[in-house]
Amino acid sequence: MKKLPLLLILLLSLGFISSANAAVPSYITEDTFDNICRKVDCSWDISDYYIKNYYLKQIHKAVAISYSKSGNRYSIDYAYFTWQFPNKPRAKSEALKGCRKEGRNCEIFLLNNSYANADLYYKLINSTSSSSYSSSSSNNIPTNAHAIGSSWVCDTGYKKVGSRCNKIYVPKNASLSGTSWKCNYGYTKIGTSCQVVPANATATSSGWECNTGFTRDGNSCNKVEVSMDYIEELKKIKELLDSGVINEEEFKKMKQKIIDNM
Numbered sequence: 001m002k003k004l005p006l007l008l009i010l011l012l013s014l015g016f017i018s019s020a021n022a023a024v025p026s027y028i029t030e031d032t033f034d035n036i037c038r039k040v041d042c043s044w045d046i047s048d049y050y051i052k053n054y055y056l057k058q059i060h061k062a063v064a065i066s067y068s069k070s071g072n073r074y075s076i077d078y079a080y081f082t083w084q085f086p087n088k089p090r091a092k093s094e095a096l097k098g099c100r101k102e103g104r105n106c107e108i109f110l111l112n113n114s115y116a117n118a119d120l121y122y123k124l125i126n127s128t129s130s131s132s133y134s135s136s137s138s139n140n141i142p143t144n145a146h147a148i149g150s151s152w153v154c155d156t157g158y159k160k161v162g163s164r165c166n167k168i169y170v171p172k173n174a175s176l177s178g179t180s181w182k183c184n185y186g187y188t189k190i191g192t193s194c195q196v197v198p199a200n201a202t203a204t205s206s207g208w209e210c211n212t213g214f215t216r217d218g219n220s221c222n223k224v225e226v227s228m229d230y231i232e233e234l235k236k237i238k239e240l241l242d243s244g245v246i247n248e249e250e251f252k253k254m255k256q257k258i259i260d261n262m
Contacts (some may be wrong), residue, residue: 001091005120009184011248015221021048023034024115024118024121024122025115026114027113027114028055028110028113028114028115030051030055030112031047032050032055032110033046033047033050034124035125036076037076037161037166038161038162039124039125039127040067040073040074040075040076040124041073041074041075041076041164041166042075042076042161042166045159045180046076046079049079049081049192050079050081053081053083053191054081054083055085057083058083058084059083059084059091059112059113059191060083060084060085060086060087060088060090060091060112060114061081061082061083061085061091061110061112062081062082062092062094062095062108062110062111062112062116063079063080063081063082063089063090063095063108063109063110063111063112064079064092064095064096064098064099064107064108064109065078065079065080065082065099065106065107065120066078066079066099066104066105066106066107067120067124072235073127074123074124074127074129075167076124077169078099078104078106078169078192079103079109079192080095080096080098080099080106081095082094082095082098082192088111088112090096091111091112092108092111092116095108096108102172107120117237123240140163142163142164142165143164143165144158144165144167145158145165156176157176159179168180168181169181169192171192171193171194172193172194173187173194173195173196174187174189174194187203188203188204188207188208190206190207195207195208197226198219198220198221199215199220199221200214200221200223201221230258233258234255234258237251237254237255237258238251
């Protein structure tokens, strides 16, 4: 029997050559998470979010995920995306920091446009489950679904992905809304989480902004202090208007100038 070369034996023993690493694609693609979510349970619209907030973003960027296992099948429970950092270590650090909030166990999965964790990729794409479908039904109704006529629909709290029903991810301080979720009153959607809207602020499509008369200071809105000089100047021009020295149009122009110079 022909013996393996010593160098090849060393590489195999050190893990430089493995079937797992050989199976990892060279680069990520637009349908990266679509392909992965056919093998594992993805509990939210991770594929759409990945395309908008990672795939199209500039480097340096990273994705950290938290996952769990039930039987022989894995589930991606949470994913945190970061982008446009000065270097790879910073991107990885921020992704892990964001993912590990609330005590999650997370690993870096993607780094820039490549897979950063070959073992994790191979683990996920080889995830299988003998209980994805019910053999008791001639319609092959999947788990977490029920029959409607000659077809089936997913139960409340689940969303159809291919021929499966995946659980809809609902973050803290949010509630289920159709096949997605919405933040509870007093909270605003930022990425895949709901953050509280501080006092004297209003929720916007991208977060929140302070109301008129208030200025942002970190995560709060502080009242803008009006200087006495500003008040005195307004009093003076009002006296000029009342005494007939200036007319209404001149008063408005002078008032606006004072406001602009605050």
